[in-house]
Amino acid sequence: STWCRSRAKSERARSQSLIYMDYNATTPLEPEVMQAVSEALQDAWGNPSSNHIADVTFVPVSRVSGRVEVEDIIAAVRPATCLISVMLANNETGVIMVGLPRISCRVKFLNKQRERLRILVHTDAAQALGKIPVDVQELGVDYLTIVGHKFYAPRIGALFVNGPGSRTPLYPMLFGGGQERNFRPGTENTPMIAGLGKVRTLRIPTTVLMLNQILFLSVFRDKIRFNNRFPGSDILPNTTNMSILGPTLQGWRVLSTCRRLLASVGAACHSASGNRPSYILLSCGVPSEVAVNALRVSVGRGTTKSEVDAVVEDLRETVQLLEDMN
Template identity: 50%
Template sequence: MEATAAPSRHAGGRVASRPGGSEEKSPPERRVYMDYNATTPLEPEVVQAVTEAMREAWGNPSSPYPAGRKAKDIIDAARENLAKMIGGKAQDIIFTSGGTEGGHSQAAQPSGGGHAPYHHLHCGARLHPPALEHLVEERVAAVTFVPVSTVNGQAEADDILAAIRPATCLVTIMLANNETGVVMPIPEISRRVKALNQERAASGLPAVLLHTDAAQALGKRRVDVEDLGVDFLTIVGHKFYGPRIGALYVRGLGELTPLHPMLFGGGQERNFRPGTENTPMIAGLGKAAELVAENCEAYEAHMRDVRDYLEERLAAEFGKKKIHLNSQFPGTERLPNTCNFSFRGPQLQGCSVLAQCRTLLASVGAACHSDHGDRPSPVLLSCGIPFDVARNALRLSVGRSTTRAEVDLVVQDLKQAVARLEGQAYLRGQGDLPYRVRVDGSSLSVRGSVWSGSSEHKGSDTHTCVGLSLSLLPSGTG
């Protein structure tokens, strides 16, 4: 979001929260945030809920006096709001510290009381691979990663089923990929796994449970655990304008679906997640879930409109020869806010382009893999994106209050960033700058000779200048 703009009304009609400070800034410092898949700002209503809980519900939720009862009531209400958001039951919701804990909680479940290692499947993007890698290192589990299809960017049900072994007890899949936005066919996979479980039961094999990480999908599309048919679902608050805690949905907690606590102590969260509850953050998470339940359709429609406009503007400004849209797969559903694309050219790597941007705040991919340097995303490579294209990828993700006007600013910023990088490449002898102009109605080719320099101005920054010395040639020459 543009940090200098006044608060705007988003799709739900309320004042939208914007990343950045509220002080007036000069135009050169304007920023537009398009990294909502990494994190989101708190909605004003969420801030209010957290603040009120800190002030009025400071008591221990297990205590009988008024402040304690107030805290317990807030926690119960938040649990109900989360259940409503995902179409589940309140008694199946456990509060966690965030998505990482939620992922560990279901991934670390022992098979048959800790007998043979189980075979753990995770398709496509590995959002938090350490959650699985430590199981392999400690020989607790065997882990198989199923790649996504190069045709549609999805994890195919046939591939998932083919990878299941007799020792398999868990399949875990993202509901929507955080880099491409592609929505996985979870309902189909669930139906296939349940049918397989009937055959396994007849053979005395344990049932295969299904987990999905819904971090990227919540707040952007409808999520219903009954439609999905999953046993576990991870909820991450900071992805839908809530605080940085989370929750885990477990179908028929402790009865239909087993869950073994990772921690031991008090009896909080029905002994599944001991420790005094973080009432203020839970209050904020509950409010964020309430807003999603009430406004999800409006949020989705607004983000889809802005995202589609962004892709139209990129295609119009750069053309198919210059830009490749990495997240468009025919006939495949994707998140309404996510646009993954690459500029073509050896000098236009994603990190380099972002470093040249003066307005855009975005990323090249998953925030939890941001230390991978210039290596291409394994997700994009698995989708069949060529190495040199994947290396140049940028991920732009819009939010509830992103506007078309901000899209125009971002596209202009990208044009200038690309021009600067291509100019620098030419100076190093790594590129050319052909242009085409019209003079007196005749089309002429222009070959650019680039010069550069810098100028110092007292009290201001150093400005690098790039100029062109142009020679006009007949069209088709040189």
């Protein structure tokens, strides 16, 4: 019908006007990656080849720096400690854990002194890869994990192990076929692996367009607070976590009212917490009434200055609308 065609046309026009700024949640596939996946599906379709209980100690970040401190990690080591895991860059604040190489160094020293369990060091580099230089040798870690959909690759993960089975232990969690050196059963997902490998060859820039925080300040002035600014701490160049202050400007309400901006209030893996403020921001010392208004805006390689300008205007109009409704 004419109504259905008009509605479909309207929906297409609206989708074309939306501006995506949630690149910390997921990124689109690069054209070269889609081609690599497609080729692998056509040409490489063949076969290429228990419960555990543990005590966990959670170390909070510093409310001054927004990052985990080396001395706090070392102080938390217990006689039975066997693994230390540190996120290389936080997915909500973008704060980079620059002390990780020193943590690795201190742990190596502890391992020389101890006649007990060897401590291994793992880092989650999912948010860091493609945004800042990541060198496993400089980090000094035993394990490093990445996931493709954070840097323009398919939804597939990878684990780096420093000398798997020799220098660093690696044990299977599931058992079956031995085609992957007995580390895991099952058949490798060749197309997704090809896509992940293709991104590695694309030479993704280590810096991406940074949001113009001066622009936000010029529009919202004393109504805005940047939740990821900590003295002496570095943050990912694409990530801004901010709150627009006001009793009716909760993050979820602002985003649901915006006409063009597609962003988030925090990490998707914590979305089950509903509309409660992010515990990550609370642990960083952000007051609850500020944290509940948080918006995480993360730009990507293709974000333009004009899109940033449009998002600022979209937010300005949304804030005015919500305040007028109160």
